[in-house]
Amino acid sequence: MSTSWSADQMPDCSDRTVLVTGANSGLGFEATKSFAANGATVIMACRSAERGHEAAAEIRESVGTTGATLAVRQCDLASLGSIKSFAADIKTEYDAIDILCNNAGVMAIPRQETEDGFEKQLGVNHLGHFALTGLLLELAVESEGESRIVTHSSGAHEAGEVDFDDLQREQSYGKWEAYGQSKLANLLFAYELQRRLNTAGITDTISVACHPGYAATDLQYRGPRQEGSTLRMGLMKVANTIFGQSAQQGALPLLYASTAPDAQGGDYYGPGGALNMRGAPEKQSSNGASHDERDAQRLWDISEELTGVVYDF
Incomplete structure (x- = not known):
């Protein structure tokens, strides 16, 4: 595999239907722009339809005439009702999804709960995407040729631990510990999904994981902003400037996992x-905990129970 891969090496996507969560900002915005530049039909799943339409207009102006279609749809991953309504509409409008990018996320925020009572980082980053993927799995499987389900994790998974005794972090909450748990959950899910596809004999749909490294996006500012911490805002600004790469660069592992011919199920980029x-x-390679099959199966069963979404392979 080339160590100098860039978005310029993406294959033509004019026959691909791609769904990107969190498509209106940061890594999702940059990924959507690259898919559009290569002619894809992109379903932009955004919490705010208004911000989604603004982002779509900016992308259209940026990439010009490529034959791409950008379809903005409202989907709040902190609401199972919103996810289920969104998935039902997508199944009505589309026959197949070739690439599903589980990208949206929240990071290191003060403890909050989703509409359904889940700790928000676990609820949005893992449970929301678990439910969405399960509801749309048939569209991925029915795609002509190979389809991919790509789940965005983070290097923070290495410090994460899935606390099955306090999964919602009600007894003890640390914003970074909760983030690490959610990012480890992303990998446990991605690898377990690949194992279950293998068991079902489904070879044309693969599950791939990735992480962006340190990409300077608005994600870093949401926690300090919600805490009202000017100091943390300033520190994040300094860190982003010194250590961060651009969101455009940070989106490359997601794009590689989504389109590169040599990417395989169970890979991590x-x-x-x-x-x-x-x-x-x-x-x-991700850490050993992310490959713990017993934990993955346990988390899968709990996720089905919490979301009410049971996968049908």
Whole structure:
């Protein structure tokens, strides 16, 4: 695999239908722009339809005439009702999804709960995407040729631990511990999904994971903003400037996992530069905890119970 891969090397996507969660900002916005530049039909799943339409207009102006279609749809991953309504509409409008990018997320925020009472980082980052993927799985399986389900994790998974005794972090909450748990959950899900596809004999749909390294986006500012911490806002600004790579660069592992011919089910991609925080995408290894099959099965069963979404392979 090339260590200098860029979005310029993406294949033509004019026959691809792509769904990107969190498509209106940060990594999702940059990924959507690259898919559009290569002619894809992109379903932009956004919490705010207004911000989604603004982003779509900006992307259309940026990429010009490529034959791409951008379809903005409202979907709040902090609401199972919103996810189920969104998925029902997508199944009515589309026959297949070729690439599903589970990208949206929240990071290191003060403890909050979703509409359904889930700790918000676990609820949005993992449970929301678990439910969405399960509801749309048939559209991925019915796609002609290979389809991919790509789940965005983070290097923070290495410090994460899934606390099955306090999954919603009601007894003890640390914003970074909760974030790490949610990002480890992303990987446990991605790998377990691949195992279950294998068991079902489904070879044309694969599950791939990735992480962006340190990409400077608005994600870093949401926690300090919600806390009203000017100091943390300033520190994040400094860190983003010194350590961060651009959102455009940070989106490359997601784009590679979504489109590169050599990407395979169960793979994990991230930046290959210093400390795996920046640089061109390469195949990497996640930590041992992310490959714990017993934990993955346990988390899967709990996720089906909490969301009410049971996967049908």
